[in-house]
Amino acid sequence: MRTTLKTIAKATGFSINTVSRVLRNDTRISNETSVLIKSKAEELGYIPDALASSMRNPRTKTIGVISADLSNPFFSEVIKGIEEKAEESGYQMLMGNNEESEEKEKHLVKLFLSRKVEGFIIMPSHGKGSSLYDFYAALPVPYIFAGRYIDGLENHSVLHNDEEGEKSVFEYLLSAGHRNILYLSGPEHISNTFDRDMGMRKAYENHSIAPDSRYIFHLPGHPEDGYQAVNTAINKGLPFTAIACFNDILAMGAMKSLQENDLSVPRDVEVIGYDNLLFSQFMQPSLSTVDVPKHRLGYVAMEILENHINNPDLDFRTENLPVRLIFRDSTQER
Amino acid sequence: MRTTLKTIAKATGFSINTVSRVLRNDTRISNETSVLIKSKAEELGYIPDALASSMRNPRTKTIGVISADLSNPFFSEVIKGIEEKAEESGYQMLMGNNEESEEKEKHLVKLFLSRKVEGFIIMPSHGKGSSLYDFYAALPVPYIFAGRYIDGLENHSVLHNDEEGEKSVFEYLLSAGHRNILYLSGPEHISNTFDRDMGMRKAYENHSIAPDSRYIFHLPGHPEDGYQAVNTAINKGLPFTAIACFNDILAMGAMKSLQENDLSVPRDVEVIGYDNLLFSQFMQPSLSTVDVPKHRLGYVAMEILENHINNPDLDFRTENLPVRLIFRDSTQER
DNA sequence: GTGAAAGCGCTAACAG
DNA sequence: CTGTTAGCGCTTTCAC
Numbered sequence: 001m002r003t004t005l006k007t008i009a010k011a012t013g014f015s016i017n018t019v020s021r022v023l024r025n026d027t028r029i030s031n032e033t034s035v036l037i038k039s040k041a042e043e044l045g046y047i048p049d050a051l052a053s054s055m056r057n058p059r060t061k062t063i064g065v066i067s068a069d070l071s072n073p074f075f076s077e078v079i080k081g082i083e084e085k086a087e088e089s090g091y092q093m094l095m096g097n098n099e100e101s102e103e104k105e106k107h108l109v110k111l112f113l114s115r116k117v118e119g120f121i122i123m124p125s126h127g128k129g130s131s132l133y134d135f136y137a138a139l140p141v142p143y144i145f146a147g148r149y150i151d152g153l154e155n156h157s158v159l160h161n162d163e164e165g166e167k168s169v170f171e172y173l174l175s176a177g178h179r180n181i182l183y184l185s186g187p188e189h190i191s192n193t194f195d196r197d198m199g200m201r202k203a204y205e206n207h208s209i210a211p212d213s214r215y216i217f218h219l220p221g222h223p224e225d226g227y228q229a230v231n232t233a234i235n236k237g238l239p240f241t242a243i244a245c246f247n248d249i250l251a252m253g254a255m256k257s258l259q260e261n262d263l264s265v266p267r268d269v270e271v272i273g274y275d276n277l278l279f280s281q282f283m284q285p286s287l288s289t290v291d292v293p294k295h296r297l298g299y300v301a302m303e304i305l306e307n308h309i310n311n312p313d314l315d316f317r318t319e320n321l322p323v324r325l326i327f328r329d330s331t332q333e334r
Numbered sequence: 335m336r337t338t339l340k341t342i343a344k345a346t347g348f349s350i351n352t353v354s355r356v357l358r359n360d361t362r363i364s365n366e367t368s369v370l371i372k373s374k375a376e377e378l379g380y381i382p383d384a385l386a387s388s389m390r391n392p393r394t395k396t397i398g399v400i401s402a403d404l405s406n407p408f409f410s411e412v413i414k415g416i417e418e419k420a421e422e423s424g425y426q427m428l429m430g431n432n433e434e435s436e437e438k439e440k441h442l443v444k445l446f447l448s449r450k451v452e453g454f455i456i457m458p459s460h461g462k463g464s465s466l467y468d469f470y471a472a473l474p475v476p477y478i479f480a481g482r483y484i485d486g487l488e489n490h491s492v493l494h495n496d497e498e499g500e501k502s503v504f505e506y507l508l509s510a511g512h513r514n515i516l517y518l519s520g521p522e523h524i525s526n527t528f529d530r531d532m533g534m535r536k537a538y539e540n541h542s543i544a545p546d547s548r549y550i551f552h553l554p555g556h557p558e559d560g561y562q563a564v565n566t567a568i569n570k571g572l573p574f575t576a577i578a579c580f581n582d583i584l585a586m587g588a589m590k591s592l593q594e595n596d597l598s599v600p601r602d603v604e605v606i607g608y609d610n611l612l613f614s615q616f617m618q619p620s621l622s623t624v625d626v627p628k629h630r631l632g633y634v635a636m637e638i639l640e641n642h643i644n645n646p647d648l649d650f651r652t653e654n655l656p657v658r659l660i661f662r663d664s665t666q667e668r
Numbered sequence: 669g670t671g672a673a674a675g676c677g678c679t680a681a682c683a684g
Numbered sequence: 685c686t687g688t689t690a691g692c693g694c695t696t697t698c699a700c
Binding site: 005051 | 679
Binding site: 348349350351352355362363364367386388389390391392 | 669670671672676
């Protein structure tokens with residue numbers, strides 16, 4: 001039989017209640033009693049039943065974290081940030097993977113709700129034209145979207161200024177004189193793609209140039225996609241002198257294609273990634289990229305969530321973290 | 335007020351019990367009743383309280399997953415494998431990070447136990463000379479160590495044949511004629527380092543050569559460590575023609591140093607990594623490495639854990655997954 | 669087929 | 685300072 005408060009109560013002669021109070025460090029308990037009960041609890045290997053406790057005390061100290069893909073290094077950095085703050089605040093994480101499916105995401109949220117999580121941090125699978133607007137709007141607990149947003153629920157998001165980030169990339173490339181820039185963009189159903197495309201367009205506008213749609217690829221974002229896209233461009237005879245990528249992983253694939261085609265980076269082609277993943281500084285040549293504060297994104301999301309948990313009436317508002325273009329060896333400028 | 339079984343019972347005129355039965359798809363319920371109650375539950379937005387349910391029904395369908403570092407791409411692949419099988423089996427994951435500390439690990443295990451997890455998958459922070467032997471040996475639920483083991487609890491582990499893996503690396507290098515091989519090994523407190531060092535030694539033995547301790551570095555395993563170690567070797571004037579690394583991340587740093595020192599890979603120096611992380615095939619030159627079945631490791635660990643949860647009397651036994659040396663462009667052989 | 673009653677382990681409210 | 689009582693939401697046992 002598992003040791004419960006009852007076991008300890010019987011063993012010490014006190015009431016269950018007193019034992020409970022001692023173990024929660026409640027006031028108004030004599031020191032002797034406290035010491036006695038605590039040592040007995042230790043002796044019996046008492047493990048509190050957090051589930052039973054949550055039945056009376058609604059604070060489960062648990063949050064739900066749902067990401068698109070646990071194995072993606074971008075998300076895992078974010079999750080680490082979440083974990084760090086959660087741990088500091090005494091929260092535990094229930095984790096799941098939406099596998100880029102809205103159905104799966106909804107299912108997980110329900111499951112976690114059933115487990116009485118006090119709030120959610122979600123990296124939603126779909127943002128633009130999400131079918132989950134109503135679902136989220138009706139959620140009984142606070143929720144924060146990290147790194148992405150859902151149309152109409154922008155105020156629940158912590159973002160990293162995607163528009164500015166991509167704009168700075170194209171400002172650099174256009175100012176450097178490039179006129180044939182391959183743009184390996186992201187999947188169209190997420191907000192990041194939308195915002196970065198917007199940044200790209202604004203940069204073109206500033207230079208009074210119309211972007212050429214033949215140069216824009218919307219890709220899932222894996223290394224092979226970048227590799228294929230660049231191969232395709234080369235085979236089609238599409239001339240280009242620069243490549244802007246939606247993420248470092250695409251850039252990795254793109255560089256591979258360039259190398260195989262004997263195009264030198266940055267002499268023949270300048271390449272810029274996005275995200276600043278750890279490995280990007282170790283590539284050959286090292287990758288110029290937009291630094292996204294991944295760890296901080298997660299940390300801040302948890303900070304905000306906790307704030308909302310503790311202050312249910314607080315209004316939600318969008319938080320937008322700054323990004324920064326970092327020059328390394330894959331660009332002329334350094 | 336939250337919708338409970340009671341709410342639905344009141345609304346339909348049935349007893350709480352009947353409602354509970356219907357919602358659990360228990361037998362002996364008339365079809366009419368079932369349909370009526372289910373539609374009412376849907377209408378009222380009923381969310382089952384999994385915590386209350388667990389009080390009577392000990393199956394919480396939750397496991398605890400503790401890893402050394404969520405942001406490490408190796409672990410995140412493993413975790414994805416765990417997640418996949420867990421999801422298939424209807425399990426949820428409570429996740430935490432031991433930050434390479436045994437104290438933190440123990441604390442997390444207790445916390446999760448309190449949450450009534452049915453079992454654990456752990457990537458322990460320390461293996462050789464762990465102080466947690468007694469603690470684990472007394473755990474009231476099944477537990478599996480993934481990728482590492484703790485002395486004396488080897489039978490609780492799913493491993494990837496570390497000794498064989500490193501042996502194959504050194505067999506290749508020694509057979510290719512290398513006699514000055516830099517070995518950037520891992521931290522001494524984990525089992526992987528111990529086993530791989532053993533593999534290295536056996537390979538040397540096969541060739542009747544004594545390994546030179548000046549060539550062996552035990553490092554934490556970050557890119558900077560590899561970078562520094564190779565710089566140090568070069569500055570000391572230590573001659574070498576090959577580098578074997580404990581992981582791809584170290585290899586990444588090592589290659590950077592080589593490139594800065596105008597040493598050509600693989601012409602001047604052959605480099606071999608370990609783990610076969612995604613990015614290793616996209617490095618320049620692409621990295622020869624030992625492929626570790628990371629995803630499978632997690633998947634199998636969860637399979638085994640589930641088996642033990644369902645069959646408490648089952649004996650634990652070590653599972654050892656095969657690894658394979660993959661030749662790419664950082665070695666002469668391809 | 670359905671209901672009444674008991675109880676999982678804990679905490680809160682009240683009493684003394 | 686400590687004990688008694690009630691009840692969180694659910695499932696189980698035993699009736700009918």
